[in-house]
Amino acid sequence: MASDVAPKAPPVFDEGFRDRLRDLLVWRRDVRRFRTDPLPSDTALRLIESARLAPSVGLSEPWRFATVSDPERRRAVRENFRTANENALAGYSGEKAQLYATLKLSGMDQAPLQIAVFTDETSEQGSGLGRATMPETFAYSAVAAIHAMWLTARAEGIGIGWVSILNPAEIPAILDTPSDWRFIAYLCIGYPEIDSSSPALEEAGWERRRPTMDFVIER
Amino acid sequence: MASDVAPKAPPVFDEGFRDRLRDLLVWRRDVRRFRTDPLPSDTALRLIESARLAPSVGLSEPWRFATVSDPERRRAVRENFRTANENALAGYSGEKAQLYATLKLSGMDQAPLQIAVFTDETSEQGSGLGRATMPETFAYSAVAAIHAMWLTARAEGIGIGWVSILNPAEIPAILDTPSDWRFIAYLCIGYPEIDSSSPALEEAGWERRRPTMDFVIER
Numbered sequence: 001m002a003s004d005v006a007p008k009a010p011p012v013f014d015e016g017f018r019d020r021l022r023d024l025l026v027w028r029r030d031v032r033r034f035r036t037d038p039l040p041s042d043t044a045l046r047l048i049e050s051a052r053l054a055p056s057v058g059l060s061e062p063w064r065f066a067t068v069s070d071p072e073r074r075r076a077v078r079e080n081f082r083t084a085n086e087n088a089l090a091g092y093s094g095e096k097a098q099l100y101a102t103l104k105l106s107g108m109d110q111a112p113l114q115i116a117v118f119t120d121e122t123s124e125q126g127s128g129l130g131r132a133t134m135p136e137t138f139a140y141s142a143v144a145a146i147h148a149m150w151l152t153a154r155a156e157g158i159g160i161g162w163v164s165i166l167n168p169a170e171i172p173a174i175l176d177t178p179s180d181w182r183f184i185a186y187l188c189i190g191y192p193e194i195d196s197s198s199p200a201l202e203e204a205g206w207e208r209r210r211p212t213m214d215f216v217i218e219r
Numbered sequence: 220m221a222s223d224v225a226p227k228a229p230p231v232f233d234e235g236f237r238d239r240l241r242d243l244l245v246w247r248r249d250v251r252r253f254r255t256d257p258l259p260s261d262t263a264l265r266l267i268e269s270a271r272l273a274p275s276v277g278l279s280e281p282w283r284f285a286t287v288s289d290p291e292r293r294r295a296v297r298e299n300f301r302t303a304n305e306n307a308l309a310g311y312s313g314e315k316a317q318l319y320a321t322l323k324l325s326g327m328d329q330a331p332l333q334i335a336v337f338t339d340e341t342s343e344q345g346s347g348l349g350r351a352t353m354p355e356t357f358a359y360s361a362v363a364a365i366h367a368m369w370l371t372a373r374a375e376g377i378g379i380g381w382v383s384i385l386n387p388a389e390i391p392a393i394l395d396t397p398s399d400w401r402f403i404a405y406l407c408i409g410y411p412e413i414d415s416s417s418p419a420l421e422e423a424g425w426e427r428r429r430p431t432m433d434f435v436i437e438r
Contacts, residue, residue, distance in 0.1 A: 010414035011242040013374040021374050023230040024240070025272035025367055049431050053244035054366065057383060059418050059426040065435045073438055088351045096346060105349070116438075126426050127315060130324070132307045134383045136358065140403075143362040147273065148244055151370070155232040155240050164276060164353045175438050184359075195229035199278050207278040207345050212268050216284045219292055219335075219394050 024151055026197050031159030034110040034190035039158065043189070044113055050152035056141035060126030063142040064118040066175050076174045077116075077166070077186065078108045084165045103204060106163045111188035116171065117142055118181035142184045149187075159192035243370055245416050250378030253329040253409035258377065262408070263332055269371035275360035279345030282361040283337040285394050295393040296335075296385070296405065297327045303384045322423060325382045330407030335390065336361055337400035361403045368406075378411035 013021075044067050056062060068074055085105060092100050108114065119138045131137045150160045163186040171183040201207050232240075263286050275281060287293055304324060311319050327333065338357045350356045369379045382405040390402040420426050 010416075011239070011246060013239065013243065013376070017236070017239050018371075018374045020230070020232065020236050021240070021243070021371065022269070022272075024232065025269060025371075027230060028272070028274070030274050045431070045435075048435060050241070050244060052428070052431060052434070053241075053247070055247070055249050055369070055381065059420040059428065061429060061434065063434060066438050067435065068438050070438055084352050088348070091347070091351060100348070103348075125429070126420075128310070129307070129319070129322075129420070129425065130383045132310060132384070133303050133386055136355075137383045139355065139359070140362045143359045144366040147363040147366040150274070152237075152240065152244075155237045157232070162274065164349045164356050165351070167352055177436070177438075197229075201278040201345075201348070206348065209271070209278065210280060210344070212264070212271060215271070215280065215282060216264075216267060216286065217396070219285050219287050219289055219396075 024154055027195060028150055028154045029159060029192065029196055029200065031161040031188070031192045032104045032107045032200060033193040034107045034159065034188065035193055036110050036112060037191060038112050039190060043158065044115060047149045047153055047189070051145035051149040054141065054144035054148040056126070057131050057137035058126030058129030060123060060138065060141065062119040062123050062138040063145045064120050064181055066116040066118065066177055068114040068116055068175060073174055074108065074114065077171070080166050080170055080174065081106050081108060081163060084167055088165055099204070099206060103206065105165055107161045107188040107190070108163065111161070111190040113189035115187045115189065116175055116183065117146055117185045117187065118177060118183055120178070120180055121182050122180040139182065139184055146185055146187065153189065157191065158189060161188040163188060243373055246414060247369055247373045248378060248411065248415055248418065250380040250411045251323045251326045251419060252412040253326045253378065253407065254412055255329050255331060256410060257331050258409060262377065263334060266368045266372055266408070270364035270368040273360065273363035273367040275345070276350050276356035277345030277348030279342060279357065279360065281338040281342050281357040282364045283339050283400055285335040285337065285396055287333040287335055287394060292393055293327065293333060296390070299385050299389055299393065300325050300327060300382060303386055307384055318423070318425060322425065324384055326380045326407040326409070327382065330380070330409040332408035334406045334408065335394055335402065336365055336404045336406065337396060337402055339397070339399055340401050341399040358401065358403055365404055365406065372408065376410065377408060380407040382407060
């Protein structure tokens with residue numbers, strides 16, 4: 001367990017660490033273009049171990065991880081993406097459709113490591129604490145785990161891309177996951193072709209970030 | 220914007236940083252016991268700025284933040300928690316009920332800074348990219364933002380507690396938020412009474428973490 005490897009006295013984080021943490025957040029990207037060189041063989045396990053340091057509602061640890069290496073299953077997920085992406089393209093018109101068609105929105109064809117993330121919706125771990133009125137907190141716990149994994153990966157120079165352009169109803173059958181698992185995310189993982197401090201969708205002209213105060217109200 | 224302050228060359232993260240990042244993840248807690256000393260006055264804005272470095276589906280930045288300082292609104296949120304917590308307690312029996320009654324599950328009575336997090340479900344930023352089949356990715360983006368904020372806070376010695384024992388349908392009225400905002404989380408923020416590398420629910424005997432391999436399948 002994590003506490004076994006933790007230092008005994010609380011760590012003190014200094015200004016230098018905080019600056020580097022900010023760099024890490026600034027340079028974490030949703031990666032769609034991967035180099036094909038393999039990752040260290042223990043990468044999946046190490047990333048999943050870091051994911052488990054995220055908060056979970058009621059200490060429920062509802063996250064579940066399926067590492068996907070079977071070529072036929074990978075092909076089926078790619079096909080699922082292709083169909084969902086074609087349908088998405090059909091929803092745009094004019095310049096937006098032209099631009100959408102040029103975007104690379106999945107690295108499934110290249111990423112050496114691929115992990116699907118689920119929640120076990122029937123898990124009794126945590127005894128329901130904290131989710132009686134907000135059952136979606138199981139999914140939220142899995143998302144926090146994904147973000148922890150993402151930062152840990154980036155600190156090793158490893159990129160992650162979250163693919164959500166999928167028909168989520170079909171993924172459990174493709175991956176033969178337990179019937180109570182709910183699909184949350186499909187992660188492509190590998191060394192990125194490039195590092196960048198701006199989102200690929202901003203660089204491609206799809207969207208731009210807005211000022212912080214656009215998102216804040218005071219009450 | 221974040222890119223304005225980013226270094227121009229990609230940062231290199233070394234082993235020392237990775238060890239400290241792991242310490243940060245290990246020592247991040249869901250805090251319910253706060254000291255009442257005030258935080259630096261720019262804390263809310265700085266934490267929200269770090270939250271915005273999280274990934275968002277289609278660069279939609281759907282997260283919205285309401286800082287809550289009005290005493291009457293805070294009282295109403297506390298009352299909402301009290302009712303939801305009583306209802307939750309009524310769902311347990313025997314030893315579990317006795318233990319639940321002893322748990323402190325919200326720091327609303329002490330936390331000097333309180334921020335409610337929402338998504339704007341009607342935002343057109345991102346033009347729907349990535350969420351046609353999985354609209355829940357708006358909420359997931361907000362959760363990633365919360366986790367980014369949480370780590371940034373911890374690196375400053377500041378604790379965050381996520382309160383989900385609330386009736387989410389009533390929060391928008393209490394906080395008078397725009398009608399299209401969906402409630403995601405209520406965050407209590409302040410200096411923690413103690414630092415710990417194990418979850419409070421584990422120390423209280425409510426639940427324990429399980430081995431990593433319990434959560435992983437290979438496909």
